Amino acid sequence: MEYYHNPGKDLVITVEGRRYLRHGIRTHFVGVGEDYLSLFRRYVAPVYQPGDCVAVSEKVAALCQGRVVRREEVRVTPLARFLARCVHQTPAGPGMGLPVKMQFALDQEGRGKVLWAALRAGVDKLRGIHGTFYRLLGPEVRGLDGFYGEDIPAYADLGIRIPHQPDRLCDQVYQETGILSYIVDANALGVELLGKAAALPQGAGGLTAVLRDNPAGQEGQCTPFLLIRPAGEIGAG
Template structure:
């Protein structure tokens, strides 16, 4: 099997003195309610061998679990519309700068907590510190993707939440299919390990280093699965 990667990402990486080959597995667009077990059977098992590690984007697992929120369910109120313009954002990840995402934060955490988090984040920016808002509002708010249809129209009016019990998902996949896996939330700024098989021998820092360059991509690559194979 020839390992291939998305443009701009090397096939081989070195982590902790060991070399690993990475392979970007192309899939169809995953619809809400599909089975992640069936997807792994279809796309991963044909190239899997013992000792491999599968890195799965949370954007596969969460839609399979139905962990989505629709725009009509988070119609921005006055507070969300007021706070959103003050939030930080980038072209790839505008976060709660989108009023619907800010409203999701309010629904999830309560108006008082979100307002206090926004005030603290504004003060922290004066001292060069970022990310305070998400630290205070939690992983559900920080992990909400979507409401952005530049790549896929489906996401224009829909948000994708983080998966439920990602550790349990990884253990289920290993138990049912024999595939060791981690679920990641990765973008061009940061990588977070949301869940992993309990049998994995690597530390969280090593797992992050294997995908530090976000090899699955940030656009229309349709490569949510990255197969990682030790070479030594």
């Protein structure tokens, strides 16, 4: 088998003395409402073998579930524009610095909760503590992707929410295909485990550690599935 890794990323990573291959499984550009299991059968099953597991981008899982918000569905208010101007942009992108994303937060969590989170975030920033706004508002706000077309033009007017019941989705994949998978939200700031198959023995720490450099990338690489394959102990033949 010929392994593929995205430019600028390593094929092999070492975690706690063990090496792992990260093979990027290239697919077509997945659209809204596609069949998730069909993607596994078409792209993953031909290269999967016992002992492997598959890390899945939260975007492809959410797109298949239709978990999207279209720009025309969001009515951006002056409050959203004001709050968005107060957001510091991170290496992961503008985040809630986009008024349309801030409006999603207001619609999702309510005006009072968002204002409280913004106030707490401002106080914590003075104390050198970052990430309070996203932590207080929870995974739906923290995990909203898209509405940003600089990297992927198709997402300029499309917001992508986090997958619904990701653990259950991974269990369904295992029951139907025998493939052990887990779903992650990975970016320049880190990797968050959103869900995994119950039959997958590894804990969250190990599953995210093999992806600490975000080998799937953030642009249009079309490698939403990463095959993780143990490569043995360091120094083994």
